[in-house]
Amino acid sequence: MTAALETTFEVLSSSRNESVVPVLIGALDNNDGSVYEHAIRALVARRSKAGHLAVLSRWHLLSPQQRELLPEGRGRMSGALRDAVLSDEEQLFKNACELVEEFTEFDLVPTLVTLAENKKNEHAPAATELVVRLVNRLSEMTHGQRDKKDRRDPEAIRRYVLESLERSSERFRQHGRAELIEAFVILAGPSSSLLRKILDDPHHVCYGTVVNTLANSQSSGVIELLISFLKAANTSLGILNVISRRADEPWVERLLECTSAEMLPKVQKNLGRMSAFGWLPADGPGIDRFSEQDQARCVKLITHSGMKQEDVLAILERALIYGKPAGRGAACEALAPIAGDRPSQLVLRATRDSDPAVQAAATRQLRDRHLPGTMALLLKLIDSPHEIVRNASRESLSEFSFENFLTRFETLNDDARRSTGMVVQKVDPETIPSLLGEMENPSRRSRMRAIDMAEAMLLVPQASEGLLLLLEDEDHLVRAAAADALQGCQTPEVQEALLHATKDSSPAVQNSAKSSLATFVDLPVSAAAGGME
Amino acid sequence: MNCTQLATNLLAQYSRWERLGDGLHRSRGRLDLMEVLPYLIGLLVLGAVVAAVLAYFKYNDLSKPCNDPNRLFRELCRAHGLDRASQKLLWQLASLTKLPQPAEVFLTPAVFEANQLPEQLCAEQERVRELRERLF
Numbered sequence: 152m153t154a155a156l157e158t159t160f161e162v163l164s165s166s167r168n169e170s171v172v173p174v175l176i177g178a179l180d181n182n183d184g185s186v187y188e189h190a191i192r193a194l195v196a197r198r199s200k201a202g203h204l205a206v207l208s209r210w211h212l213l214s215p216q217q218r219e220l221l222p223e224g225r226g227r228m229s230g231a232l233r234d235a236v237l238s239d240e241e242q243l244f245k246n247a248c249e250l251v252e253e254f255t256e257f258d259l260v261p262t263l264v265t266l267a268e269n270k271k272n273e274h275a276p277a278a279t280e281l282v283v284r285l286v287n288r289l290s291e292m293t294h295g296q297r298d299k300k301d302r303r304d305p306e307a308i309r310r311y312v313l314e315s316l317e318r319s320s321e322r323f324r325q326h327g328r329a330e331l332i333e334a335f336v337i338l339a340g341p342s343s344s345l346l347r348k349i350l351d352d353p354h355h356v357c358y359g360t361v362v363n364t365l366a367n368s369q370s371s372g373v374i375e376l377l378i379s380f381l382k383a384a385n386t387s388l389g390i391l392n393v394i395s396r397r398a399d400e401p402w403v404e405r406l407l408e409c410t411s412a413e414m415l416p417k418v419q420k421n422l423g424r425m426s427a428f429g430w431l432p433a434d435g436p437g438i439d440r441f442s443e444q445d446q447a448r449c450v451k452l453i454t455h456s457g458m459k460q461e462d463v464l465a466i467l468e469r470a471l472i473y474g475k476p477a478g479r480g481a482a483c484e485a486l487a488p489i490a491g492d493r494p495s496q497l498v499l500r501a502t503r504d505s506d507p508a509v510q511a512a513a514t515r516q517l518r519d520r521h522l523p524g525t526m527a528l529l530l531k532l533i534d535s536p537h538e539i540v541r542n543a544s545r546e547s548l549s550e551f552s553f554e555n556f557l558t559r560f561e562t563l564n565d566d567a568r569r570s571t572g573m574v575v576q577k578v579d580p581e582t583i584p585s586l587l588g589e590m591e592n593p594s595r596r597s598r599m600r601a602i603d604m605a606e607a608m609l610l611v612p613q614a615s616e617g618l619l620l621l622l623e624d625e626d627h628l629v630r631a632a633a634a635d636a637l638q639g640c641q642t643p644e645v646q647e648a649l650l651h652a653t654k655d656s657s658p659a660v661q662n663s664a665k666s667s668l669a670t671f672v673d674l675p676v677s678a679a680a681g682g683m684e
Numbered sequence: 685m686n687c688t689q690l691a692t693n694l695l696a697q698y699s700r701w702e703r704l705g706d707g708l709h710r711s712r713g714r715l716d717l718m719e720v721l722p723y724l725i726g727l728l729v730l731g732a733v734v735a736a737v738l739a740y741f742k743y744n745d746l747s748k749p750c751n752d753p754n755r756l757f758r759e760l761c762r763a764h765g766l767d768r769a770s771q772k773l774l775w776q777l778a779s780l781t782k783l784p785q786p787a788e789v790f791l792t793p794a795v796f797e798a799n800q801l802p803e804q805l806c807a808e809q810e811r812v813r814e815l816r817e818r819l820f
Contacts, residue, residue: 155818155820156819158763159760161763162760162763167749168751168756170755170785171787173785174785174787175791177784177788177791178788178792181794
């Protein structure tokens, strides 16, 4: 475009002379190319309904590039759009509908609702469809992500549009347009008094349509409405039935998402009132189709639900057998409060699972189930290559701690001391440090007991350091016991210390040292000990 | 001076009361029109000048809201810096080609085509061509 034409259009765009509009409209009729586009731009920029209508009437003829000039006039063109929507001219109405949707002109919803309610108007069906599409868009804006360029407040628009839809719902008996009721339900939040009134009255003229919308609409507004009902107190059984029956993917996805967070008491209470989920049959391959994370969420959901225990068990069994690791882990943990042979067998099976986390979850339940062979299995699992399983096993055998063993040691007979001691040293990783600590106890009785414990647990080699110190103990009985016990650790250092002990002031110690040294047959120093003898 | 003394003084000069309205008598205060005429003419001329200046400004003030095709034509002519002769030629072109509005001539290059020029403007073909180049 030349500079001269640009000057012309600058004047035509900014002039306050209303004669500009017919000039620009004339330019649309007589030109093409850049003059045509500039005329459109200038008409869109001006606040003239006649000019906007002229552009609207040509919308269907515009190229995609030319159509991009119109969004600049968004907001200014509402009056022309309203006139066009109410126009009898077919093409103008069509163009206006397209543009209303393109601009998301929610201000026109009340006009469209009025048009939709008019059964005699041939544009009513198209207007109804447009209302539903606009309401769905608004619902997405309200509940989903917003376009940052769009500065409109979706909540304020929602209230404005909802007002007209509420009035339309009250006129449902006259117009009978179920789509308008659906649009109302999509936008109405749980706080809508009209919606509550309808749901509380099964004889209300809109009741069936509302329930049908709640059961079938995949709009984010309806889905969020159902979720808010799930989180609310005193939700009617009718709504809970709808929630439990719905099986469409968007709904199930949102429901599972809702269970991933900490479950609110009200949600738990409402879930407890549901005896089934349409999307998760107890006798079919329901849970397998979900992702790993969703399988775990499914398990959480059904365990909080009011489903029959046998149905829950069937789903958990399926999850344990066919599920993914997180699903199997959640299923295994969910078995914990369920007593009986079948869940116990499932737990036993889970101890052999390929995933260590599942094994650990099963291991933690073994003691409480009192199954035969549990102890042996737990002791075996203590040697698992997976730390998580070892820890779970130790957790299950936590009563076999060094502390408990120490307290009861003197009440046990020799066999019990040996067998329990073996378990303790496997279960309690602090056994040796604790034993060494006990050898330094100021009480003579405790030090003597520590020497006996080391022998009972066959931990003399590991506790030799402490025993060697006890060879220097002030009490000759302790020295003698230590010398006696040290025959269980035949190392040159021990032999050296025992040789030194043979020169102890106490004959008892000397004797114990000599008798221990006598067992050091393979070591060269023992000869020297013999010589001394 | 009290009231009684003032009243006595006024009554004492009673003889002068009859001369009090002499300055307002018809024969003494007559206004001569010839004396005022130059002032009146001056005032009228001043008024005419002010009115002309105001009309001039109003005529040239194109920023006010209106619905005036002629004014739009002038606004466009001024934006393009057209002289009086060019404006006149453009106006003629718009009128003879029967454009609904004179300003449409600025957006209708077709009317400048030599083969579409009205007979009356055939002689001005060269100037029309120049104008076309200037406006498009």
